[in-house]
Amino acid sequence: MRRYFKATTHLVFGLTLGSAQCTSTPDTTYQPQHLDFEEARTRMVDEQIQARGIRNVRVLEAMRTVPRHEFVPEAYRGLAYEDSPLPTRSGQTISQPYIVALMTESIDPSPGQRVLEVGTGSGYQAAVLAKLVRDVYTIEILPELAKSAAERLERLKISNVHVREGDGYLGWPEQAPFDSILVTAAAGEIPEPLVEQLKPGGRLVIPVNTNQGYQSLQVIEKDVNGGKKIRDLIPVRFVPLVRPR
Numbered sequence: 001m002r003r004y005f006k007a008t009t010h011l012v013f014g015l016t017l018g019s020a021q022c023t024s025t026p027d028t029t030y031q032p033q034h035l036d037f038e039e040a041r042t043r044m045v046d047e048q049i050q051a052r053g054i055r056n057v058r059v060l061e062a063m064r065t066v067p068r069h070e071f072v073p074e075a076y077r078g079l080a081y082e083d084s085p086l087p088t089r090s091g092q093t094i095s096q097p098y099i100v101a102l103m104t105e106s107i108d109p110s111p112g113q114r115v116l117e118v119g120t121g122s123g124y125q126a127a128v129l130a131k132l133v134r135d136v137y138t139i140e141i142l143p144e145l146a147k148s149a150a151e152r153l154e155r156l157k158i159s160n161v162h163v164r165e166g167d168g169y170l171g172w173p174e175q176a177p178f179d180s181i182l183v184t185a186a187a188g189e190i191p192e193p194l195v196e197q198l199k200p201g202g203r204l205v206i207p208v209n210t211n212q213g214y215q216s217l218q219v220i221e222k223d224v225n226g227g228k229k230i231r232d233l234i235p236v237r238f239v240p241l242v243r244p245r
């Protein structure tokens, strides 16, 4: 396994998955892998994120720091810093780096905040948030993903992310209210429990299905009187927010 992993790290810069899967030659002249990943991560931020208009310096720094390759299945590590979403286990996806940065910037994170994420998946988005706010509460409906994300975050010594298995549509009432809420699965409508669990002045960012057949990434700002101001960012494609039967 180890040998296979080392070989695939050569593929960081744009080689195909096909070749990543069949590479198996041991490489004794290998350079420390973290340097390859670090360089790839710097390029990712410069070319995919900053170039597309993300300006928040703390968000850019978090994206430069969090080791995305640790959050993707081993077979995809060579593609971890590419400009695309990748599969997690269980048929779910880890969002494209730019979308993670955009969603993160849209909540304007600051160090004292407590943020809720719905749709833990690999834990990558939660790990990025963990660099920027005080505490991250994240809910995942698939038990095996909740468990593996919690284990991964612990292994990476990220201690301010709290993972819970369950239906995130209902939020996490015991920990509410939150400064901001991110939903990383597409909903048919804005979940009312999440709006309720938002502080006045707080933001909810969520992909919502439109009746034109696409999803729109929306930012909902709750005002002090409980009113909502909705802003559409961009069209996106997320896996659906599912509800238990």
Ligand code: SAH
Binding pocket: 088, 092, 093, 094, 095, 118, 119, 120, 121, 122, 123, 124, 125, 126, 139, 140, 141, 142, 145, 166, 167, 168, 169, 184, 185, 239, 240, 241, 242, 243
């Ligand atoms: N944020 C993740 C990617 C999320 S993919 C990352 O950084 O890797 C969307 C995730 O939402 C999937 O893991 C899916 O299982 C989960 N999900 C779908 N419906 C859900 C619900 N009702 N409550 C919580 N999680 C849900």
